[in-house]
Amino acid sequence: MKTVVALAGGVGAAKFLSGLTRIISPQKLLIIGNTGDDLELYGLHISPDLDIVMYTLAGVVDESKGWGIKNDTYNTLDMLNKLGFDTWFKLGDRDLATHIVRTKMIKEGMTLAEATAHLCGMFGVKARLTPMTNQTARTKIISDDQILGFQEYFVKNQTKNRVTDVVYKEAAEAEPAPGIIEALGHAERIIICPSNPVLSIAPILAVPKIRKAILDAKAHVVAISPIIAGKTLRGPADKILTSMGYKCSAEGVAEYYGQLVDRMIIDRADAAHETSIRKLGQEITVTDTVMRNLEDSIQLAKTVVQAQ
Numbered sequence: 001m002k003t004v005v006a007l008a009g010g011v012g013a014a015k016f017l018s019g020l021t022r023i024i025s026p027q028k029l030l031i032i033g034n035t036g037d038d039l040e041l042y043g044l045h046i047s048p049d050l051d052i053v054m055y056t057l058a059g060v061v062d063e064s065k066g067w068g069i070k071n072d073t074y075n076t077l078d079m080l081n082k083l084g085f086d087t088w089f090k091l092g093d094r095d096l097a098t099h100i101v102r103t104k105m106i107k108e109g110m111t112l113a114e115a116t117a118h119l120c121g122m123f124g125v126k127a128r129l130t131p132m133t134n135q136t137a138r139t140k141i142i143s144d145d146q147i148l149g150f151q152e153y154f155v156k157n158q159t160k161n162r163v164t165d166v167v168y169k170e171a172a173e174a175e176p177a178p179g180i181i182e183a184l185g186h187a188e189r190i191i192i193c194p195s196n197p198v199l200s201i202a203p204i205l206a207v208p209k210i211r212k213a214i215l216d217a218k219a220h221v222v223a224i225s226p227i228i229a230g231k232t233l234r235g236p237a238d239k240i241l242t243s244m245g246y247k248c249s250a251e252g253v254a255e256y257y258g259q260l261v262d263r264m265i266i267d268r269a270d271a272a273h274e275t276s277i278r279k280l281g282q283e284i285t286v287t288d289t290v291m292r293n294l295e296d297s298i299q300l301a302k303t304v305v306q307a308q
Contacts, residue, residue, distance in 0.1 A: 004305070005183050005219070006191040009034030009049040009200025011066030011234060012226050012291075013193035014056035016304075017127070019297025020191075021057060023305065026126035030183045032210070034195070035112070035131045036139030036171060036203030037150050041089055042080070044099040045106055048151075049200065050116055050131060051098060058123035066234070069094040088156045113177040130177045132204045137171040139203050150199070159236040163243045166198055168206035176209050184213040191304055192223035194289065196237040197256045198244060205260070214260055222304055223261045224289060225250040229269040233290065251276050263307055265289065265300075283307075 004024060008017060008031050017031060033050040040046070048067065055061035055069060062070040072092025081087045091099070098119065105115040111134040120129050141153040142165035153161055184190065195201050205211045214221060230248055232238045238248045246252040250270040254261070254277045263283040266273060271286045278284060285307045291297045 003028050003030065003183065003187050004189045004191060005030045005032065005180075005187045006193055007032050007034075007195075007201055007204050008053055008193045009037070009195045009204070011052060013049075013195045013200070014052045014061070014066070015291045015297050016193050016224065016300060017053060018056050018294060019291070019299070019301035020305070021127050022294075022298050023301050026128075029127045030179070030187075031127055031129045032132050032177075032180055032204055033116075033129055034200045034203050035133065035137055036168065036199070036206075037154075038136075038138060039089075039149065039151050041091075042085070043103070044096070045103045045112075046089075046091075046099050047102065047112070047116070047131065050129060051095070053129055054116075054120055054123055054125055057120075057125045057127055057129075060123070068092050089151060090155075111177075113179075130180065132177060132180070132207055132210065133171070133174040134177050135170070135174040137168070137174045137203065137207070139171070139199065140167040140169070142167060154199075154236075159239065163240055166202070166240070166244070168203050171203050171206035172208060174207050176207055176213075181209055181213045184210070184217050184219070187217060187219040189305065190214060190217060190219045190221045192221070192257065192261065194224040194226040196226060196232075196235055196240065197253055198237070198240045199235075211260070220263065220308075221261050222263045222265060222307055223253070223257050224265040224300070224304060225253040225267070225270070227253055227270075228267040228289060249273060251280075254280050254282055265304055265307065 037048045052067050062068045072094045077087050112131045139150045141148040143161035242248045250266040251273040254264045265285045267289040287303045
């Protein structure tokens with residue numbers, strides 16, 4: 001296989017990519033990470049989705065949570081709390097070091113993409129990971145008459161708000177990070193990871209030139225449904241799809257991606273949706289998509305790469 005481009009955000013994507021990097025050369029893989037979740041806190045630039053992928057591929061992620069660094073401590077956060085700061089966003093001491101380094105590099109003139117590449121090098125990650133854009137592109141959650149930042153909705157409020165809309169205004173005005181359009185144009189396969197379609201993948205697709213490049217690409221575009229038997233394994237993808245008027249099912253995910261995708265990968269528990277998804281004009285592969293361990297991730301990656 002020549003090159004593969006993967007669109008990624010969140011824990012499901014990171015697990016899948018841990019398998020994908022075992023079966024193809026990391027040099028042949030470009031991972032486009034969602035930055036709609038990014039935020040600034042305590043003066044630091046934090047990129048949660050980029051870090052989840054980086055930590056997972058580096059083998060240092062806290063697997064019990066799916067994010068952060070394993071065996072981390074929270075002494076800095078405890079002291080910030082004692083000093084009167086709001087500490088709803090949990091940052092471990094080792095995790096904070098990453099954000100300090102990223103912020104320092106950006107303040108010294110690096111773009112987010114350059115800082116990400118340098119951090120990946122420091123962590124020994126060989127796969128190319130890049131943000132969808134170097135510009136600020138924060139996703140906004142609309143809950144009736146409230147406008148919430150993504151992390152305010154997702155972490156602080158624990159996804160309890162009723163979502164009436166999701167806005168990607170900044171992403172819609174952003175330029176892709178360098179190398180993305182060229183990679184999509186030369187890719188043999190484009191993979192949409194098993195991420196939240198609305199919160200993790202849509203911000204990437206909201207960058208106009210990225211969406212157009214995928215639509216124009218000669219590559220086979222394959223998407224993995226994160227919805228299994230009407231539910232998500234973690235996160236609010238099921239609630240979000242329902243609130244946005246889509247079916248909370250593998251079929252609903254297929255409808256959401258529409259003509260962008262050539263083939264859907266769905267779990268055996270959703271085999272009954274095969275006919276309805278084909279009617280959408282997409283090919284379909286039914287397989288085991290639950291990734292309980294690295295072996296499962298590798299097997300799913302093989303299925304996705306080999307699907308024709």
